Amino acid sequence: MKKINVDFKSDILPHLLAIVFFLIITLIFFSPLLLEEKTLTQPDILQWEGGAKELLDYRAETGEEGLWTNSMFGGMPGYLVNTKFSGNLIVHVESLFTLFLPSPARIIFSAFLSFYILLIAFGVRPLLAVGGAIIFGLTSYNIIGLTAGHNYRIAAISYMPLVIAGVHLAFQKKYWWGFILTGLGLALHLNVNHVQITYYLLLMVLLYGLIHLIFAIKEKQLNTFAKTVGLLSVAAILGVGCNLGKMWTIAEYSQYSIRGKSELTKGNDSNQSQQGLAKDYAFQYSNGIMEPFVLFVPDFMGGSSVQELGKDSNLGRALKSNGVPPAQVSQQLKAVPTYWGNQPGTKPYYVGAIAVFLFVIGIFVVDKPLKIWLIICVLLGIVLSWGDSFSSFNYFIFDYLPGYNKLRSVTFTIIITIFSLTLLGFIGLEKLLKSGLNQKTQRYLLLSLGITGGITLLMVFYSWIGGFRGAIDAREPYSSYPIWFLDALRQDRASLLRNDALRSLFFIIGSVSLIYFYFKKKLSEIAFSALFILLITLDTGLVSSRFIGSENFNKNPKRAFFHESEADKLIRRDKTLSYRVFDLTDPFNNAQTSYFHKSLGGYHGAKIRRYQDLIEKCISEEINAWIGEVQKGGTDMENYGVLNMLNTKYFKAGNTANAVIQNPDNNGNAWLVSEVRKVNNPDEEIDALKEIDTKKVAVIDISQNELPTATMNGTGTVQLEEYQPNYLKYKADLSGDGLAVFSEIFYPAGWEATIDGEPVDILRANYVLRALPIKSGNHVIEFFFKPNSYYTGNKVMLVSNLILIIVILAGIGISLRRELM
Template sequence: MNQKFNLKNLAPHILAVVVFIIINVVMYWPLFLENKTLNQNDILQGAGANQEIIEHREATGEEALWTNGMFSGMPAYLINVQWSGELTKHIRKVISFGLPSPANHTFVAMLAFYILLLVFRVNPYLAIAGGFAYGLNTFFLISVEAGHIWKVAAISYMPLVLAGIVLTFRKKYLLGFVLTALAMALEISSNHYQITYYLLFIVLIFGVFKLIDAIKNKTLPEFGKTIGILIIAVLLGIGANIGKIWTAYEYGKYSIRGQAVLSSNTQSTGGLDRDYAFAWSNGIWEPLTFLIPNFYGGASQEEVSMNSKLAEGLRKQGAGSGQIRSFVKSVPTYWGDQPFTSGPYYLGAIAIFLFVLGILVVKGPVKWWLVIASVLGIVLSWGDNFEAFNYFMFDYFPGYNKFRSVSMTVTIPFLCMPLLGFIGLQKLIDEDWNKTKKSLFYAAGVVAGLCLIFIAGSFMMRFRGTVDPQLGDQAWLVDLIRDQRASMMRGDAFRSLIFVVLAAAVIYFMGENKIKKYTAILLIAGLILVDYIPVAKRYLNDENFKRDVKGSFFAKSQADERILQDDGHYRVLNLNNPFNEARTSYYHSSIGGYHGAKMRRYQDLIEYHLQSEINELIEGLRAGNTDFSDFDVINMLNTKYIKFGAEAGQVIVNQAALGNAWFVRNLQKVNTPDEAIEALGNIDTENTAVINSSEFTVAENSFMDGTIELDSYAPNQLEYSSKNADKGLAVFSEVYYPKGWKAYIDGKEVEILQVNYVLRALEIPAGEHEVVFKFEPQAYYIGNKIMMGSSIVLILLLLGSLFYSVKKSKVV
């Protein structure tokens, strides 16, 4: 007989959910109690990029799939597309209990890690403490604060994927299959393939150990069966997201993450530029922030107390209270290798202590899997500070060169290290105390010893930062800042030492039966919260929450009002950091924007022509010159308005903008993209177009003039009327993209030509014609149907497995 369904068995799981919700209310209480939202830069920039897409959806009920809001036009796949076939979004809402973003992601991270620990047979109450460690580390919460919501969503589902895989290898085939398929569907739906790629490293290392084990035990058929089940589960998870994957893959080939177009680009084999990818690389010693958060001085700029030695030193130099208060709010305390950081990646002193304990008490493949994966993640995060290995990975490991900010590989140890730590603590609890207490002393000694070393070392290290030379010849100020860095390291090293000693003491007294097991677990959980939350609050606190953040950020300026009096289709150039902001895109079509995967050709256009033209334009404006007729690339993008401030008078109408479309008289033919982009700088774009004749065939070299007007504009459909006495070549100020755009003249499909390196053109016969462009990517329409079917199968399997589990738990 099977046991009856027992509510008592659910008690720890219900408690876990309740406790995780409470902790999230504490962490994000302004979100719940004050009607505030997080002031997240990436979210705000994303809102600017999304706006045209959202407005089109609300007005028509259909997806735009393309937007002119940024970079003169690009696919909307990686910006904001809703998929009717994505039924897993309803599952996301259910498992996050309807919590608002970003609290929902922190909750799911805690719950998923809790489930993973249960799979490894960790006591449920101890697993709750593990959930705290995974969801409250600063790597996760700093990402939340920055608005990297897709990233934190992907991180939150990683433990569920591992839980499903482990269950399947334990011959829990039904549960393992369903959980793996569901978790993979949720993981991929987060739309952050870089994190999913790093999860693959963890899974591959796990799989290697399982293969070795199967060879040793001669169980290869069973191994093959398990792999087959997992492959089907993963394929089902992929199927539930195939449209997202397909469109992202398709667009990726044309983005800066795809193959270079120009031979002068060193990344001719595809992928990102190496310097760009490794720009954010951890220093060799930077992982010590896992243990001591202020080892490298915290964030690039930290607020320091008015009672600090730095403030006292400023007073002695004669600085007034106002000057001191202003300076201590943003002191350049960071002295590591990264160009900028929002804060340290703090894994937790107790988690590090437990990780070392796990290394000592856990035996077999599980230990080595998690240790190797952790080390790999750390080594990869070093980037160009460990060239020998990381350049090899970048150049030869499939897909690795598609991703930037390699410091993000700390995702791997931030999952694997606490996992081994809590498995180790559970093993210590389960085994003979007399045999394991030495391991406790060794682990505590190693980690506490490290803290003591850096407390002592803080009096001897130099704490030189890359920003120090920028302070000029003020040696006394540099010395004060370096003393502050030393004090910050020393303070946090001592702080971590205390937590290690306290956690070790609790475990020791539990082993000696001086404290009951569940009291000890409660104390460990409490210590983790007291350790994590204050450090997290340094970077995610009440000051990060504001009322009506979006409304304030996108408040319509007088400059916007003036431009919006024009109800036509045009583009705007914001001279204030145009290629790293998307606020302009909220109200206008922009030639700039904010996105990590802009089109490769458009990036080339920025580097070869746009940036130099913008610099020249600015210099001209400073000299009082408002004649923009020489800026051929800016003009061919229909840049009708130049904006350099928020006032109405800080907008200039560009009378030289070429409009939405125009007929050219001459066609200059070249044979390579290199020749095309070079020729673009030497032509009059109003009268001449450049075409790569090795890719597009046009018989004529000269054409008759004509007129063409835009009659109707939508992001995914443009309608023109043309009139020309003879055959003509019309150039459109729209970005060329071959996967989805179709052109029709009087209802008949015609070939779209690529001219001027990035724009579209059509050969138009003599007469009066209706010209229409439609964006109808098959990857979206077909992919959406496959997603719908796969999602239905997945949901049916989930419901079926739940029904089977409940039925099995009853008396038969």
């Protein structure tokens, strides 16, 4: 029996200790979640739960997946909200990888572990790799994202390192593990289903490949390059296959969503008539030119949009000296607009003074291919994050880089910079330490200190001479505040910059000192590494702790957020199978109503494009007109055809019972029309919709629908008999042939209809609804949602997942076999 040639102390123990350390840091940041059974209050997650409630309840009651939900925006595919794929076995691998930690703690742990594996793949020793992993996991970018509830975005980021590690290993001719890590990393990453972060990852991988292609041509290694690309392509196909159902359904939906092309040509700007988002929407959040300095000095721009200041701050003293009552001073100081940039809302994405210092070292010492790739990525992330602050470049990219115009919040591109900057820094540190102290390394060390330390000193100098006037100063209510208030506020902004610049200088000097003492053999490798990790944890962790604390955790935030109001209770007494509610308070940016009712509004970043058109062209106009009438004492809804055709039975003007307004004029679930108005295009269709009585007339675009030649003016009833998210059953009783309009959103990719068991084509009527020609007599009408993208994609996922798991197990087995003596 041969024994395995593995030394526990050198080959296993460092990695186990790293995992334990990552667990400890995770426990520190998420102790209320892990030890006190509290939940992190995440606004976006709460909104998600509101929109997903119907689907979650349906799964709990039936064990089946609700692929469609009527809880938001009149109806939309459920896989945009919450759908499980039975073929998705990779979720079990993910649970094992994250040691079964609860979310969102598991996300930070996976970021630690993934980046640790990445640094090991790039040849960084384990003790240093721990430091790099802490920076990447604890960057305030991640913590801020999680506190906002952007779990999917941060989870997708946490698996980026595994993919890059696999690609790099493959190009280092470590083909087996390169294949496994690429396939596994991509499968885990795509499983999170965040297209925007996947796009950024693809940019980084393509740039990596391009740099290596250039060097392969130069060194005449094209055959090796092609072999590596071929291997990685197979791994990528496997990773995609593990998530095909998710990707297919989203890709299919995107052409019908606001990410796709609008069919309207009148009244839309040129951007919206093209494929993708409008520029003003995509670039709403854009960094100012100087704003990326927050990566180095967190309060360079004053910190968050609003944050708390102490009573000893300049503003606190100014308020007190100007006779403001103490209670009012305390209240005023809780939310001070210290941020002086142009974004409507922000918090600083800090990577760390130490990380930036090491990045500068990396520029000097890392080999060309890696250095060029990572520097380009760092600069690309910054430039893209500028958005319309650098419109000459970013508008060109938006218009011509394939797929980029479907993404918004371009400040998120700074994760490319954070990733690349940290990676280059630790590759550089490893190379510097291996080189030892010599004239060249000493010069590089001093140059890096001079550059980064010099920048912090320039910032300190600027804090004494800068104006610190923010865009918010010119807005109400601050524009009407006295001069002494704004002067004190600007002094505090300067103080925040000065203090954080000096803070960064401290950590830079601390890093240089540790490296110098290590070179001088005053510190052992273990002592140096331990102190360096401690310094890194303090640098990054203390800034991130500004954005997460015990106040962010609560026993049951869902209970408070989804408190059933008297208005909700009153509406829920109505046991009618299906009707809709319109919340007048914040209809299209809040899913609280969706938690209890089928809603015309909701909270989602990818509404159906035609429904968004309807909101802008019809619903908003009708609501504004009706509110005007209500304010004058009238409540008649008879003339508001769009709201009525959407089966709007109740309006909520608040949370009290008397804030509920019932609409007796709604059209119901289905109705027969006596007239069909034919139009030639979507513009005519939505214009006609504003003019007709939707109870009597249906508008149909004949360019996209084939109408039967028979006259359809029969009378009778069409009643909803059974409702499920994926299934609707109606009974019809007609005297004469007729056209029934159903208050259900038309979606061509999956909905099927039968009349008495015979398949029939679904027409689109009134711009967003379904319609069916029905023969005279009694009939059973059924709608089924059976998207092929889900069912076929799920089968491919199962096969791909099984193959990937077999490959991983085979890889482990082969590695162990090779270690046998």
